[in-house]
Amino acid sequence: MKKIVIIGGGIAGLEVSRLLLQEGFPVTLIEKSSHLGGNIRNYAYLFPDFTPSEEILKNYTSLPGNADLQLLLNTEIEKIDFSSRPYTLFSNDGIAISADSIIIATGYQIFDARLKEEFGYGIYDGVITSVEMEKMIREQHIVTPYGKAPRRIAFIHCVGSRDAKVGNTYCSRLCCITAIKQAIETKKLLPQAEIFCFYIDLRMYGLTFEELYLNAQKEYNIQFVRGRLSETSEMIDKRLIIKAEDTLIGRPLKMMTDMLVLMVGMEASNFSKQFAYHNGLEIGEHGFFKPLNQFNARGKSQKEGIYFAGTSIGPMSVAETIEHAQATALSTISYLKGKEN
Amino acid sequence: MTKIADMTENSPEQRKKIYWKDYIKYIPEDDYFFFRSCIRQTFFPGAEQAFLAILKNNLHKNYFDDPRLTTCTGIGYHSDIIPLETLHTMIARHFSIMNESGYSNLVISCVTTFGVMIEVLNTWHEFPETLEKARENLQKTTGRTFELPKAIAHASDIIYLYRDEIAKQSVYKLINKETGKPLKVVDHVGCHYAKIFPHHGIGGAEFPKVLSEMIKTWGGEVVDYPERRHCCGFGFRQYLIKESRGYSLTHAQIKFESMQPFHPDLILTNCPGCNMFMDRWQYVIQETTGKVYSSSGNGIPVLTYEELAALLLGYDPVQIGLFMHQTDVLPLLEKLGIQFNKNEYAKLREESLDLAKIL
Amino acid sequence: MATFDFLEIRHLHIDYDNLDQELLNEVIREEPSFQWCISCGCCTATCSAGNHTTFNIRRISLILRRGEVEGLEEELKKCMLCGKCTLVCPRDIQLRNVVMNIKKIILKKKTA
Numbered sequence: 001m002k003k004i005v006i007i008g009g010g011i012a013g014l015e016v017s018r019l020l021l022q023e024g025f026p027v028t029l030i031e032k033s034s035h036l037g038g039n040i041r042n043y044a045y046l047f048p049d050f051t052p053s054e055e056i057l058k059n060y061t062s063l064p065g066n067a068d069l070q071l072l073l074n075t076e077i078e079k080i081d082f083s084s085r086p087y088t089l090f091s092n093d094g095i096a097i098s099a100d101s102i103i104i105a106t107g108y109q110i111f112d113a114r115l116k117e118e119f120g121y122g123i124y125d126g127v128i129t130s131v132e133m134e135k136m137i138r139e140q141h142i143v144t145p146y147g148k149a150p151r152r153i154a155f156i157h158c159v160g161s162r163d164a165k166v167g168n169t170y171c172s173r174l175c176c177i178t179a180i181k182q183a184i185e186t187k188k189l190l191p192q193a194e195i196f197c198f199y200i201d202l203r204m205y206g207l208t209f210e211e212l213y214l215n216a217q218k219e220y221n222i223q224f225v226r227g228r229l230s231e232t233s234e235m236i237d238k239r240l241i242i243k244a245e246d247t248l249i250g251r252p253l254k255m256m257t258d259m260l261v262l263m264v265g266m267e268a269s270n271f272s273k274q275f276a277y278h279n280g281l282e283i284g285e286h287g288f289f290k291p292l293n294q295f296n297a298r299g300k301s302q303k304e305g306i307y308f309a310g311t312s313i314g315p316m317s318v319a320e321t322i323e324h325a326q327a328t329a330l331s332t333i334s335y336l337k338g339k340e341n
Numbered sequence: 342m343t344k345i346a347d348m349t350e351n352s353p354e355q356r357k358k359i360y361w362k363d364y365i366k367y368i369p370e371d372d373y374f375f376f377r378s379c380i381r382q383t384f385f386p387g388a389e390q391a392f393l394a395i396l397k398n399n400l401h402k403n404y405f406d407d408p409r410l411t412t413c414t415g416i417g418y419h420s421d422i423i424p425l426e427t428l429h430t431m432i433a434r435h436f437s438i439m440n441e442s443g444y445s446n447l448v449i450s451c452v453t454t455f456g457v458m459i460e461v462l463n464t465w466h467e468f469p470e471t472l473e474k475a476r477e478n479l480q481k482t483t484g485r486t487f488e489l490p491k492a493i494a495h496a497s498d499i500i501y502l503y504r505d506e507i508a509k510q511s512v513y514k515l516i517n518k519e520t521g522k523p524l525k526v527v528d529h530v531g532c533h534y535a536k537i538f539p540h541h542g543i544g545g546a547e548f549p550k551v552l553s554e555m556i557k558t559w560g561g562e563v564v565d566y567p568e569r570r571h572c573c574g575f576g577f578r579q580y581l582i583k584e585s586r587g588y589s590l591t592h593a594q595i596k597f598e599s600m601q602p603f604h605p606d607l608i609l610t611n612c613p614g615c616n617m618f619m620d621r622w623q624y625v626i627q628e629t630t631g632k633v634y635s636s637s638g639n640g641i642p643v644l645t646y647e648e649l650a651a652l653l654l655g656y657d658p659v660q661i662g663l664f665m666h667q668t669d670v671l672p673l674l675e676k677l678g679i680q681f682n683k684n685e686y687a688k689l690r691e692e693s694l695d696l697a698k699i700l
Numbered sequence: 701m702a703t704f705d706f707l708e709i710r711h712l713h714i715d716y717d718n719l720d721q722e723l724l725n726e727v728i729r730e731e732p733s734f735q736w737c738i739s740c741g742c743c744t745a746t747c748s749a750g751n752h753t754t755f756n757i758r759r760i761s762l763i764l765r766r767g768e769v770e771g772l773e774e775e776l777k778k779c780m781l782c783g784k785c786t787l788v789c790p791r792d793i794q795l796r797n798v799v800m801n802i803k804k805i806i807l808k809k810k811t812a
Contacts, residue, residue, distance in 0.1 A: 117547045202738075214791065217736045223765075226739065233567035236602045241567045246714055248739045249762050255716035 001026060002336045005089055005097055007077055007275075008105035010038025011318060012310025014060040015325035016103050016332070017069065023333055026068040028097055030089075032076045032271065036060065038107050039311075042131045044138035046318055047174075047181040048208045056318060076271075080279045082303065101332050104289060104301070105309040105325070106275065108266040111160025111168065119159065119262055120232035126240045127232060127260045129159075130178055137185045142259075146238060150193055150258035153186060154242060155179040156229045157199040161265030170286045172265030172315045176203045179263045180216050187220040196223045196255070198244055206317075227253065232260060266315040281306070288314045299328035307332050364535075364545035368502045369492040373404040374444035376435065378451030379412050381613040387662025388616075389450055391651035392496055399510055399654055400503050404448070409438050415453035419577040429475040430482065432461045437479065437487035445491035448499060452612035455495045456533025459541050462489065493541075495534060497611035497646045501543055501551045504558040512655035515561030517606070518678030523562040524606040527641070528552035529596075529619060531612025532572055552609050555646060559653055561607075568599035574622065575614030593622035597634045597641075604636050607673055608643040619643045624667040640668035657681055664690035719767030723805060727764065730801040733793040737761050743785035743795055749778045757785050757795060764802070773806050 004020055006013045009031030017027050035041075040053050064071055075095070081088040086098040113121035113129050120127045125145035136142045144150050157179055161172040176199065183195050202224070204210045216222040227244040234240055239256050246253040268287035276283045282302050284290035289312050292300040299307050309328040310321040334340035373396070381388055396402045414431050417423035439447060449455045465472035479485050500507065515524045530549040535542025544550030547570065553563045574592030579585050596619070600608075610616040623640040626632050635641045643666065644652070651661045652674075658681045663670045669690070674681065728734050741758050749755040755778035764772065776799060785795040 117545075123548075214736060218732070221735065224738075231570070233569065234565065235567060246762075246766065249714065249759070249766060251712060251714055253714040253716060253766075 002100040003086060003098060004028070004101050004103065004332065004336070005030065005099035006103045006105055006309075008038065008107055008310075008312070009033075009036040009071075009073075010105060010107045010310065010321075011040050011056060011060075012107065012312070012321050012325040012328075013038075013103070013105035014063065015322050016105060016309050016329045017063060018060060019326060019329035020332065021063070021066050021068050023329075024068075025333070025336065026070070028070040028072065028099070029063075030072045030075050030077055030091070030097075032074070034074050036064070036073075039110075040318060042110075043134050045181070045185065047177045048206060048212050050181070050185075053318075056322075077275070078278065082280070085305075087305070099305075101305045101307065101336055103307045103309050103328060103332060104272075104275075104281075104312050106269060106272040106312045108288075108311040108315065109269040111166070111172075111264040111267050113159055113262045113264050115166050116159060116163075116262075118231045119156065119229060120234070120240070120260070121262055124232060124234045124238075124240060124260075126234070126238065126258060127262065129262050129264045130155075130175070130182060131264065133182050133186075133261045137182060137189070140189060142186060142189050144238075144258050148258070149190060152194045152196070152255075152257045153183075153190075153259045153261060154196045154198060154229075154255065154257045155183055155261045155263060157197065157202075157263050158228065159262040159264050160267065162200065168265060168267055168286070170315075171203060172267075173203065173205065174315060174317050175263040175265055177206065177209045177212065179261075180209075180212050180222070182261065183222045184212070184216055184220050187222060194223070195220070196225055196257075198225050198227055198229055198242075200226070200228050225253065229260075266311060268312075272312055284313075286314070288312060297331075299324060299331050305335060307335075364540060364542065366494075366498075366541060366543065367492060368494050368498045369446035369448075370502070371402050371446075372444060373402065373446050373448040373499070374439045374442065374490075375404050375406045375496075376410060376413070376447060376449045376451075376454060377406070378454065378613045379416070380617070381450060384613065384617050385645065385648070385662060385665055387651075387660065387665070388645045388647050391656060391661045392450070392500075392647040394656070395507070395647065395650055395654065396499070400506060405442055405444055407438055407442055410435055413451070413454040413457050415451070415457045416577055416581075418457065419453070420581050421578075426474065426478065428457070429461060429464075429471060430478040432458060433475045433479040433487050434483060434485060436490060437483075437485040439490065440488050445488075447490040447493045448496055449493070450496050450613075452495065452531030452534045453614065455493075455541075456531075456537050458493060459538050462493070463538065465489075495551075495611065497534075497551050498543060500646050500650055501555060504555045507650050507654060508558050508560075511559065511653040513653045513677050513679060515556065515559045515607075515653070515677075517676045519676070523560055524673075524676060525564050525604060526556045526561040527564045527566065527569075527600050527603075527605040527608045528556060529569075529573060529608055529610045529612075529615050531610070531615050532575075534611060552611055552646060555650075556609060559649075564600065564603045564605050566600045566603050568596050571596050571599075573610075573612075573615040573618045575612075575618050580618070589618065590622055590625060593618055594626060597623065597626070600641070601634050605641055606676060607649075608641050609646060609649060610643060611646050616643055616645050620666050620668050635672070638669060638672035642666065642668055642670040642673040644670065644673075652677065652679060659686050659689065665693050667694070714766050714768075716766075720769055721767050723769050723772075723802070724764050724767065726805050727798060727801050730805075731794055731797045733791070734761065734798050736791045736793055738791060740790060742788040742790060746784045746788050748782045748784060749780050753778045755779060757799075760802075761798070772802065776803055 004025055005028045006016055007030050009029055017029050020027050037057055043053050046053055076092040077089050078092055079090045086100045089097045160166055160168055179197050187195055204213050225246055227247045230243045232240055232242050240260050242255050244253050282290040289308050291298045291313050307328045309325040396404050414423045414428050418428045517524055530552055535546040535549050539546040542549050556563050572592050574589035579589040608619050620643040633640055648661055658674055664686050744750050744756050744758040747757050779799050783796045
């Protein structure tokens, strides 16, 4: 029987595992942390319809009990020997695993907002990331670091995305809609608060995203200001002063706010980059794994039998990640059956 | 493969760090070739003298103060009356003189000069033909040749480097003698210190720590106020042309308004222009609108890093020329509990203010 | 000293903490669709008045939202109330009603 190793136990790795097991292939799933799920655990509710992320994870609760699944938690793959077939993977604790096919589902990491030092993250307590905001939304309790209910909150789009200064020139795609989702959730929790979104362009690419945007304006009175944050500073009472240009009016704008939420983008994980480097796998110009092409082989690598699933190749929503994982599962099965190379 | 090195550094512990703290540069430890400022010696003549005295008497460092040096042409260059080639040739001459004196560690008193020198060195690096042209021009005009400095630092970098030693030797601390509480100090780092080339400034451009670290080491409390990074209003073209001097004044005003709620006891600067304008414009605003930014006295005293270091080391406020400051330094001297001849200070201050009035 | 004039730089800023939003709130109350604007500029492009004068209907919405009501009444006199803006608006904002309401509210305030 052909052996398959999946690296990464986020939703991409889980979905590929689920499908391959369903088709009767034994699978080894390797996860570097102590639990499955990956980055989706950072998000309580998913855009565009506020589905709890647990609903997605529920699909995989029965996986660990599957007899055909070998689950290796707390395990990192350091090196793959490509010189002979089947390939051999070596983990950090010295285990050697052989594989006819390997699926890389190593995901993404969020941008480290400290790199945008002028935004004040890590310096002023009132500046938080979208991941920290999501945590408060999960707890249904939004407070400033000083324990007060914020009266004004500003969401800053494109933090660590479309920014040559931090080396990420691509659009992370999901932050715009996430900001609108979080803005609405915030408004529901704090009906008295004024909520602003500072954006460069609003990229509502999904079928129902534009509706959510309109709804944010219509039902929740969320204000959209076209202009990017230039700098944050703190007043003596710990409120934040932000400066941006209102580019539609063409004049600088200054605003006091109680809380600043930085919509941090997705970037290739350091683990992926290191892994690629040590194993001779190709990385695209934005640091993510480079698929064979951008059209009909988005899950294939340059190496035979090596596949990608999910955000290891670029920013994707939950739905897109699952679809990509499904496509990769199909490619892998075809390959293992000798129908495709 | 520099990228890999960056990545391996990025362990979870590393992610907690603040990146701008990494902007550290090499600061030479001894044998300084001192490059004076054009304007400082007129406005605050004691400041550079204090720097040299500290180097000599407290830090026991070797330096050379070469009388043959002239201007870096920075003010002329930034106000578009000195062509780039002339600037390059002038800088080349200074380097030549430094070579001749047997020094290679250039220490610069003025932030404008510091910015100019770094800019010229970077231009020569990026466009080697401009270096060749400068060599040719210098040869033709003066018969001189030159080598580039081995190290380049601003004088505040040197004080930053030896801040602990200064603290050890200091007689006073940045503490209010009456209350025992740390004094609140605003730092204002000259724009050309790090905003042109952030990696040439300690702490980078957003959070330069060259002055704030001195304040902390010497016992004070650093005030981080909203307009901390705003320009002091020097902006060469703004103050040189009388009609646009209002811009200059308004920039300074924005800063004062923003720092006022924090009740700072002192403004500490490392740039001749900033020191001058933060000092003088407070007086102008007071004269025209009656507004005073300190909770008591006649404004927030403005000192340079050397003046402050010298004060803490026990130098006489009169000897280092503090009476030349338009915004009275006396409230600060009293808070620090410094012993000095107050009558002489008052007399000299009156004379200096009278002089300013005639002008 | 009198020769030093202070430029009022701060007035060039949109100072969000000192905005006059009274008129805006009243307009939104009368015509809620006003807040759905995405500043696409369709209205201005088709505007009859805007083709012959400096009238800019998109900008009116913006400056009202930024609380800059000074001179608004004068500016709105340029509008011919033809309603073409309302016809082209992709977000179905009742712009003519917005204009009418601004005028009405200003007038009411003046006569009050």
